[in-house]
Amino acid sequence: MAGTQFACGVCDEKSDAFHFGAFSCNACAAFFRRIVSSNQTPKVQCSGNCDLTNHILRRMCPSCRYDKCLKIGMKPSAVQSKRAKSDEVPESILEELKQSYEHLRELRRHTFKNETSKLTFFEEMDEVVSIDINLILDTMMKKFTKLAPMTDDQHRCLITNFLVLFIIADQCFRSIDSDYTILANGNYVDVRNTDQHYQSTSGVVDENRVARTSMFLAPYWRLGRGMMFRRFTELRIDLNEFMLFLGLIYWDFGLPDQTDECIEICLGMRTRIFEELKNYEQKKCRNDGFPLRIGEIMLLLQMVQKYSTVMQEYKTIAIMESPPGLQICGVCGETADAVHFGAHSCRACAAFFRRKVASGKPIQVSRCAGNCRLENQLLRRLCASCRYDKCIKIGMKTSAVLSRLIVKSEPSSSEFSPWMGENLLDQMKAAYERLENARSEVFNLETRVPKTANYKELNEMCNIDISLIKQHYSIFFQSITPTDDDQRGFLENHFIVPYVLLDGAFKSQDGDLDFFLMPNGDYVDIRNLDNFYQNPEEKDDSIAEGVTVLMKPYWMLNQRVLRKNVKEVKLDLSEYLFVSALIFWDFGIPNQSDECIKVCKQMRSRIFEELTNYEKSIIKTDDHSLRVGEIVIVLQAVQKALGIMHECNDISMIYNLYGRECPLIKRTELNEFK
Template sequence: MLNMPAYLMSKRTMFNVAKKLGIDLVELLAIWAFCFWDVGLLEQNETSEAISRRIRERIMYEVLTYYNSKGLENSSNRLGNLLFLVRDSVKTAEIVKENFEIRQLFGLNTINGSVCNLFRSTRMPKEDMNELICAICSHTSDGFHFGATACRACAAFFRRTVADGRVYSCRGLSTCNVQWGDRCMCKACRYQKCLDMGMRKTAVLKGSTCPDYSPREVSSTPSTSYSPEIQQSHERSLQQTPFTLNPTTTPILHKLLGNYEALKSVRKMVYSKDGEALFDNVERVPRAVPRDEVNEIQSKDVQLQLHFLVSSFPELNSLEGPQKKLLFKNYFFLSRIIEAAYESVAKGHEERFYLASGDFIQCDRPLTEGLTEERAEKEKQSFRLFIPGDEIFRKTILSSMKYHRMDLVELVATFFLCFFWDAGIQGQTVECEEKCRQFRDAVMRELLQYYKEIGVPFPEVRLGNLIFLTRDATKTMHKCQESFDVAEILQLTVLSGTLYNLLSSFGHL
């Protein structure tokens, strides 16, 4: 009985889709390769990530070449659906791991040893927890970087310093305290400590620094690929000229983008404080908020998002009420994760998780200033509880977002391509699933057309990277849902009411 949820999920999301597509042996091997060359794994270092990205893009390029050699029609959409199959494997894998650990708890597993460890959720053993401390700043480490155990921030600092040839000088006696959370951390002492702890300058890949992210209203800068053909074409397309969507060739994206801009305008009014000038061209200054205020802030966005969806897709009226709720629950959390990552990268604050109001949660430390003793203690507990989710968010979504430099059109397309019009959701009817696949294919076609119009070379590879990015969002969501559920058990009241039902794995609308 424990295996039934995993079987039903795999049948809906994988077996039926693979059968419908008629997956051949080459495509099966490609799926295995995509699963192996993953990025954003908790203990994965930057060299491994770079190699994985390079090989993954090369595989996408070769699959397209294979399709063209067979003379397949609509090969771009086929590759997209193949990658959705890879993404959906994450859903099944999570359920399998949960079932396996429950069986382990009750002594029902028939396998053990090294094979047993392969089926368990990815966790560091308790005896190795002391290794999860950054040797430079004492923050939580996410792996081995350039020869030392380090957090992502110190690894990025060392990489930029070496790659750019930066030289720092200490204003003191070169004995400054290097501690995470210190906004005025001495760069010279931090760099020297990196060297003292074993980081090697020779381990930094040439050209490994990412260009500064400069967002524009509608733009597209393809990711750097390492195959010669894609690399040369990408270099020719790194132009930052604004682009207007063509309502004739991309009508769905054109409508979505307009409605999203309207949503942001309505949010500005809803979240404005008394006395703020709505019509002045002055941006509201975002503020850090404690975690117990998130429920009130995000609850206001639920109705705004519903109106946004209904105005964007009149076709929703043809679906039954329970199916609409199912799609909305699948959409809301994942779209917030992607949107928050987009804002964090665009504004250059990767330590922040931006909310719909424009305010943010400080992910690198608890916010206790001005709180009562009771609220401050709950804030600290919530902060510790969400550290795993925050780490995965930074290592997967933020890393991929910064690497690929997603633009606004891609952001909006992602909401609907991968989250709202998703297929294979548990409880989804056949009619709803078919409609979702039709819309998903339509959005894929328009996104590929958009890439062609702005001159993105190998648009299918760019689309593939976008789909992989959404798989990272799913990983983050699962970890955050675990934290929400534990917070509910501990009565930390991070979420309540409708928002809890939307974001929790146990919630029902």
């Protein structure tokens, strides 16, 4: 379990991690590394049973200390492999991964022997995935472990994080240009007809169960295609890019139970991969467009992290017995996939409404009483007049259609798209300055003396700060996003929590990682969470101690996943603002319309263009693309921190935290069901 404390097997001090094959403290791990690296075994000058049980006694006898290291399972080979790692990494990681991937393809062809592609069912899919996992472990996983030697437990940590993500990414890569999800054996899943996918191959068919399962899980299939599969097709990811992308997924950091040594190795491998990606894109693009291409590929890391969260939700829904609430089209009663033009509707009724408004022609009133039945796919087509009236009645707005038509027909119009001809960075700086001025006034920052905060003060401050963010910063992004009010609202709700996480990491990047700085100038001392969770009105101190035991692992994981990453990247103000803009104009969000997705992609392209130009002006070398990649990877760290927030939400539902839940949890719940 992440966050569980163990004693060092050598000196009984607190063990922070697994070093060289055993739990030990940093000091004993460093001692073991020095002895092994020197190739000199300590001389025996005692009876062989010296007391090593504290940080003073452990220094008295190197011989007994080294023997104890070996006795608890520390392996000299683990140190040797790390010392020799720079000599063992091949010149081209790309070529090594391509050879391994080709080997995997050959094994798949030999194992599945599938000559024709056909529609597959869920039972067959489970069997294929189970077989394929073994093939992946025998090929790609062996290659990854050889490219960067480390301890077995750390390889298991990376493989556990990587395996499912690889299967997803591999399906996306195979399915480029296909309307289907292509499996490892060549068969496919028709996402448009999940009823058929969930039929049993045993011949026993429970139609109600199939319909129920499909109803629950089909939205996750569609969300996956919209989030990941479509993006692979749009970017036209080639084999070389895909291989390097897999390397970035495997050598991840900030994982539970990952040691500092493993993180250091992963960061080094990511740097090498990025260099190879940069060199490849320079040759491929043959112009200055390669930083933009690199940025787009890096953004796929965020997509993978988001899709991983979707998979967790999918798993939860698959286990649940009670059905989740479904949205129904207000016009015809079919399932509504999103909010269109201001109301929940299906795609067909949304397209009908768009066509009628765009034509500018009045609806011809048919010979009816004005109350025609529209409750299925057939009846809704029989009376355009009643169907249009029903669209208006449920709240669909003609202005939402017209605003999009104007944006498409007049892209240079400053009235509807003011961002087209102006510098976004300057506008973001002005909006952020307004936010900071508001914070200074509300929190009295000029005269306030910083102090440690408790959970009540954090909750109160957080609620006030979220209101300030909405009033002074996110409203700027909404004002220049040419889509309807509902979609802008979805973007803002999706933006607030990730932005608060990013903002806290940005403000804390120049200080000690053990202190979490708050917008009002106060701070949380992560080393002393017992005091943070104390409530003077409670007589029972064990409540705060119990909450600390539950929540401290999540504080520490957030520290490693996000705040440490931001501290290492060292974002300046402009880069921080660019990242916040990429968070706002996100896509693959539940209830997000196709039109909104298109706008967000346009805005993200504009942000990338300005970010690239900004880094060019700062760095003045061809290596500005490396900096762009480092900044974009921060998005992945933010997405991971958001996943930690969801885990905290689960904990708060299982255990009674006595009002000590993180105030952002309520925001995540609101975003889930808004």
